[in-house]
Amino acid sequence: MADTAATANPETTEDTGDGVRRRDFLDIAAVSAAGVGGLAVLYPLISQMAPSKDVLAASTTEVDVSAIQPGQAIKAVFRKQPLFVRRLTPEEIAAANATPASSLRDPETLADRTQEGHQDMLVTMGVCTHLGCVPLGAAEGEVKGEFGGYFCPCHGSHYDTAGRIRKGPAPTNLEVPEYTFTSDTTIQVG
Amino acid sequence: MSFPWAKEYTPSNGVTKFLDEKLPLPRLVYNAVGAGYPVPRNLSYFWNFGVLAGFFLVLQIVTGIILAMHYAANAQVAFATTEHIMRNVNWGWLMRYAHANGASFFFIVVYLHIFRGFYYSSYKAPREMIWLLGVTIFLLMMATAFMGYVLPWGQMSFWGAKVITGLFGAIPLVGEPIQIWLLGGYAPDNAALNRFFSLHFLLPFVIAGCVILHIWALHIPGSSNPTGVEIKSESDTLPFHPYYTVKDGFGLGVALLVFFSLVFFLPNALGHPDNYIEANPLSTPAHIVPEWYFWPFYAILRAFTGDLTIPFTGVVLIEAKLLGVLAMFGSILLWFILPWLDKSPVRSGHYRPLFRKFFWFGLIPAMIVLFICGGAPAEEPYVMLSQLATAYYFLHFLVILPIVGQIEKPEPLPYSITEAVLGSDKKAVLGENASPAV
Numbered sequence: 001m002a003d004t005a006a007t008a009n010p011e012t013t014e015d016t017g018d019g020v021r022r023r024d025f026l027d028i029a030a031v032s033a034a035g036v037g038g039l040a041v042l043y044p045l046i047s048q049m050a051p052s053k054d055v056l057a058a059s060t061t062e063v064d065v066s067a068i069q070p071g072q073a074i075k076a077v078f079r080k081q082p083l084f085v086r087r088l089t090p091e092e093i094a095a096a097n098a099t100p101a102s103s104l105r106d107p108e109t110l111a112d113r114t115q116e117g118h119q120d121m122l123v124t125m126g127v128c129t130h131l132g133c134v135p136l137g138a139a140e141g142e143v144k145g146e147f148g149g150y151f152c153p154c155h156g157s158h159y160d161t162a163g164r165i166r167k168g169p170a171p172t173n174l175e176v177p178e179y180t181f182t183s184d185t186t187i188q189v190g
Numbered sequence: 191m192s193f194p195w196a197k198e199y200t201p202s203n204g205v206t207k208f209l210d211e212k213l214p215l216p217r218l219v220y221n222a223v224g225a226g227y228p229v230p231r232n233l234s235y236f237w238n239f240g241v242l243a244g245f246f247l248v249l250q251i252v253t254g255i256i257l258a259m260h261y262a263a264n265a266q267v268a269f270a271t272t273e274h275i276m277r278n279v280n281w282g283w284l285m286r287y288a289h290a291n292g293a294s295f296f297f298i299v300v301y302l303h304i305f306r307g308f309y310y311s312s313y314k315a316p317r318e319m320i321w322l323l324g325v326t327i328f329l330l331m332m333a334t335a336f337m338g339y340v341l342p343w344g345q346m347s348f349w350g351a352k353v354i355t356g357l358f359g360a361i362p363l364v365g366e367p368i369q370i371w372l373l374g375g376y377a378p379d380n381a382a383l384n385r386f387f388s389l390h391f392l393l394p395f396v397i398a399g400c401v402i403l404h405i406w407a408l409h410i411p412g413s414s415n416p417t418g419v420e421i422k423s424e425s426d427t428l429p430f431h432p433y434y435t436v437k438d439g440f441g442l443g444v445a446l447l448v449f450f451s452l453v454f455f456l457p458n459a460l461g462h463p464d465n466y467i468e469a470n471p472l473s474t475p476a477h478i479v480p481e482w483y484f485w486p487f488y489a490i491l492r493a494f495t496g497d498l499t500i501p502f503t504g505v506v507l508i509e510a511k512l513l514g515v516l517a518m519f520g521s522i523l524l525w526f527i528l529p530w531l532d533k534s535p536v537r538s539g540h541y542r543p544l545f546r547k548f549f550w551f552g553l554i555p556a557m558i559v560l561f562i563c564g565g566a567p568a569e570e571p572y573v574m575l576s577q578l579a580t581a582y583y584f585l586h587f588l589v590i591l592p593i594v595g596q597i598e599k600p601e602p603l604p605y606s607i608t609e610a611v612l613g614s615d616k617k618a619v620l621g622e623n624a625s626p627a628v
Contacts, residue, residue: 046371049385055375075472079376082472126472130511131356132377133349134474154353154478155492156568168568169495171360171509 065121066185073138075126078177078189082126084138084150084163085187092161093120095148099160106172110162113176123187124163124174128152135159135174150174192410193228195424196221222409228427229434230415232611236310237413237434238441239303244401245442246296251394253289254338261341263387265380268343269468287457293335294460295449297483300328309549310418311537316411318529323404325525327397332484332522334393337386339481340378344465349478351378351386357491360512377471417610418537419603426607477567485564486557489576490583491518492568517580524587531587534595536603544598548590556582 061078065085068074073086088096096110114122126134130152136142137150137159145151146167147160157168164173179189199220201207206216220226260279262271275282304324307313313321336354340347355378359369374381412421421427428434452459460482464475480488494514498507508516524531539546556579563576604610 049374049381050371051375052381055379055381077472080379080471081377131353132359133353133478134472136474153474153476154349154568156495156573169492169510169514171511 060188060190063187065187075138082134084124084126086122088120088122096162105165108173113162122163123179124176128157128170129172130155130157130170196228197225199226224431225429227430229413229430230607231428232415232607234416236306238438239299241438242299242445243303246292249292253285256285257289263384265383272342287453291452309539312414313529314537319407321529323400323407327400330393330397337390340386343469345467345469345475346462346465348378348469349474350480357515360515415607417604417607419607422606479565486560487518489560489564490521490580493576493580532591532595536600541601541603542598544594553586
């Protein structure tokens with residue numbers, strides 16, 4: 001021990017002539033390892049806040065749409081959030097198609113937002129794209145806003161009969177989730 | 191503090207002598223809030239609110255820790271344990287009502303404290319750091335209060351959480367992932383409730399740490415005063431104890447009378463009946479409003495109803511939603527640069543005729559309008575009123591204050607605090623203890 005100390009000290013601390021000490025390697029290696037380790041620790045610390053496996057697992061929902069009459073809507077639950085399924089009346093379809101998409105904040109036609117052959121079936125999230133309130137208009141007797149679709153009472157966003165934003169602070173149309181018709185009367189969302 | 195005439199702490203007995211050698215805590219207290227801290231002799235009751243804010247922070251921590259002993263942060267039972275506290279726990283109703291109204295009173299005294307800072311320009315050199323720490327404390331308070339309000343898991347709790355975390359969804363590209371990350375899900379649920387409880391428990395202690403820094407920074411230049419004239423001699427000051435411990439004590443007595451009148455007789459006056467309905471993710475209350483202390487900022491958020499576009503092209507630069515969010519955060523963040531916006535060499539609004547006009551007839555009415563609109567439904571005339579008031583708010587800080595500082599001719603300042611108090615009579619000014627400033 002005494003031996004090593006006596007011989008090691010001059011070698012490790014003294015300048016070897018080109019401004020580099022042998023201990024510099026140790027310093028850089030130690031600080032780098034601590035830095036990389038510190039960054040590696042950050043990942044689980046941040047990632048733990050993301051949705052857990054059970055939350056992610058609540059993936060698909062089946063909805064029976066057979067009982068919905070034209071002009072009616074039902075509320076279902078998809079990923080713990082409300083889902084609006086609405087059967088449009090011919091007048092509502094006409095109103096939606098009469099509006100040129102280019103004049104809208106989020107230009108989409110009714111056909112873009114429904115599935116072929118089921119243009120009267122409007123499936124959207126019941127979550128206002130402004131700050132996430134549930135818009136009114138799906139249940140009987142609720143206000144439907146100035147454009148006959150949905151109205152968000154929180155900050156006054158008006159959606160039309162195709163669930164498109166027409167007035168108020170919401171930036172985009174009501175989200176249309178991914179869904180398929182598993183039969184003529186049933187849809188599977190997610 | 192740094193004044194040479196500050197009284198020196200002298201330990202009087204064996205115990206205090208022992209302490210003074212090993213850990214001079216009594217000396218620290220003596221110099222911070224005792225006879226060893228010389229304070230301007232002319233402080234008005236507007237200088238009470240710092241101590242009051244400290245009191246309400248302690249009250250919130252004490253009642254909060256007690257509530258945490260009986261509450262369970264789980265979406266299945268959170269609402270039920272809140273009612274359990276109200277109905278079954280001995281004195282639980284008192285703890286919860288004191289905590290809920292204590293939050294309101296914490297904000298009342300802090301708003302008056304900030305009002306004092308605005309009117310007397312307490313943020314100006316050499317006190318910028320005190321101001322910056324104060325704004326930081328205010329932001330932490332807002333975060334703490336918001337998360338605390340979620341914990342009872344009533345309808346307003348749930349929808350408040352949804353709307354406020356939705357603010358982050360407005361950030362371009364990363365907004366939605368950030369929102370989902372903050373909530374730990376697609377909507378507020380158990381994960382969100384649990385982390386809000388954890389942070390709501392932690393943040394008050396972070397605030398307490400910032401308060402210590404705030405007071406530390408205060409003790410370097412010493413307190414400001416209603417004339418805005420700096421201390422020149424000993425006759426300008428009084429020792430903090432007993433003069434201001436008594437004055438603060440009286441103010442505290444008045445504040446507690448009002449506070450307990452609410453706690454005992456109107457405990458729900460500042461709350462929302464909707465929050466006594468358990469959270470329901472499928473039904474939004476007809477009228478979502480935050481707690482009253484957020485109303486002015488909520489009004490700014492809602493004032494932006496149109497996108498910012500390049501004129502005549504329809505190209506959207508910033509969406510309305512993001513504009514509102516930026517404006518709301520900006521309305522408070524701009525306080526951070528306030529010491530460098532207001533360049534007038536005169537501190538006190540008392541000697542600034544033009545500033546005073548804009549303050550009383552511009553800023554204060556704008557704040558009142560924002561306050562009212564923030565609590566009102568999102569319909570006319572409130573939307574238009576909040577747009578006008580928001581425009582004035584930003585104009586006031588970003589344009590009017592800097593210009594007024596340039597063009598205003600201030601009224602003559604008194605030579606010293608003593609002169610302001612006693613008049614310019616030579617004998618009165620130079621009392622027997624008067625000693626020149628060093």
